[in-house]
Every structure is written in structure tokens, then in C-alpha cells.
Amino acid sequence: MNFLGGTISEKIDLTFTSDKSELTFNFSSEQKSYLKEYIGQEVVIGIRPEDLSIEKTNIKSIELECVLDVIEPMGNETFIYFEIEKVQFIARVKPLYDIKVGGKIKLYIDPEKIYLFDKNYKIMWEKNYKSHGQDSSTKERYELFFLLHVTSYKYCLEHSECKIYVP
Numbered sequence: 001m002n003f004l005g006g007t008i009s010e011k012i013d014l015t016f017t018s019d020k021s022e023l024t025f026n027f028s029s030e031q032k033s034y035l036k037e038y039i040g041q042e043v044v045i046g047i048r049p050e051d052l053s054i055e056k057t058n059i060k061s062i063e064l065e066c067v068l069d070v071i072e073p074m075g076n077e078t079f080i081y082f083e084i085e086k087v088q089f090i091a092r093v094k095p096l097y098d099i100k101v102g103g104k105i106k107l108y109i110d111p112e113k114i115y116l117f118d119k120n121y122k123i124m125w126e127k128n129y130k131s132h133g134q135d136s137s138t139k140e141r142y143e144l145f146f147l148l149h150v151t152s153y154k155y156c157l158e159h160s161e162c163k164i165y166v167p
Contacts, residue, residue, distance in 0.1 A: 003046050009039060013026040053110075
């Protein structure tokens with residue numbers, strides 16, 4: 001899972017803004033009902049590689065333009081690596097043949113498929129895992145995985161510049 005820190009704010013709509021403002025999006029009305037209590041707080045979003053798409057899947061999709069760092073053709077799919085705010089992301093997309101390292105590509109995120117974690121590494125929006133037919137043990141695994149990822153990332157920041165690849 002890809003992780004990125006930010007803050008929830010409310011101007012006209014309830015909005016996520018990443019730490020360096022490279023990614024901003026509005027939450028759906030359903031998400032708003034769960035997230036009102038987190039206004040002004042730091043949160044972390046989680047995006048699964050398969051939930052990043054090269055095609056706009058619905059009108060609410062969040063558009064990202066990114067520069068490709070690594071392209072890994074796997075036959076029936078392609079893994080592409082890129083950065084948002086100097087954080088390495090990976091997307092698992094359909095096979096791509098007309099892209100190259102250093103090139104730009106547009107990717108789309110369905111906001112309903114974004115996982116939200118509070119600063120205590122707890123999933124904030126339960127519908128995220130329930131809507132995919134997952135149970136509370138899945139929620140606990142995600143929370144543990146997130147905690148391990150953050151601990152590894154903090155260690156890297158303290159000891160040297162490094163990137164963590166989390167497929």
C-alpha cells in the first residue's frame with residue numbers, strides 16, 4: 001500500500017491536503033459523515049497499487065500527473081513507480097507499451113478506495129475495508145502493516161536517504 005501524510009480541512013468542502021500540498025481532493029458526502037471529527041488533524045491516506053488507474057473510472061476520480069521512475073512490465077500488467085512529495089508510490093495497471101522512464105503519465109484514484117489512518121495508525125473510515133468484503137481481522141492487518149511501514153520509513157529518514165518500495 002502507498003502512504004501519504006496530510007491534513008483534513010473544511011473550507012467549502014471537507015478536503016485532504018498532503019503535507020506539501022502536491023495532492024488535494026474533496027471527500028464524498030458519505031466520507032464527510034465519518035471524518036468531521038478529524039478536521040484540522042494530521043492523517044495518512046493509504047492507496048493500494050491496484051486502485052491507481054490509467055483511466056478515469058468515474059466522475060469523482062482524483063487526477064495525478066506524475067513522472068515515471070521505474071517501469072516493470074509483467075505481461076498481463078505493468079508496475080509503475082513514481083513519487084509524490086518524495087515518497088515512492090507504485091501503481092499496478094494494465095500493460096503499457098508507449099511509456100518510458102522520465103516520461104509523464106496521468107493516473108486516477110477513486111476516492112472511495114482511499115484508506116484513511118489517524119495518527120495512532122487506526123483505520124478511520126470502516127467502510128473502506130467492509131465494502132471490499134473484508135472483516136475486522138483485515139482492518140487489524142492493515143493497521144499493523146501501516147505501523148511497520150511508518151516505523152521503517154522513520155528509521156530511513158533518521159539514518160540516510162532511502163526509498164521504501166511497498167508493492
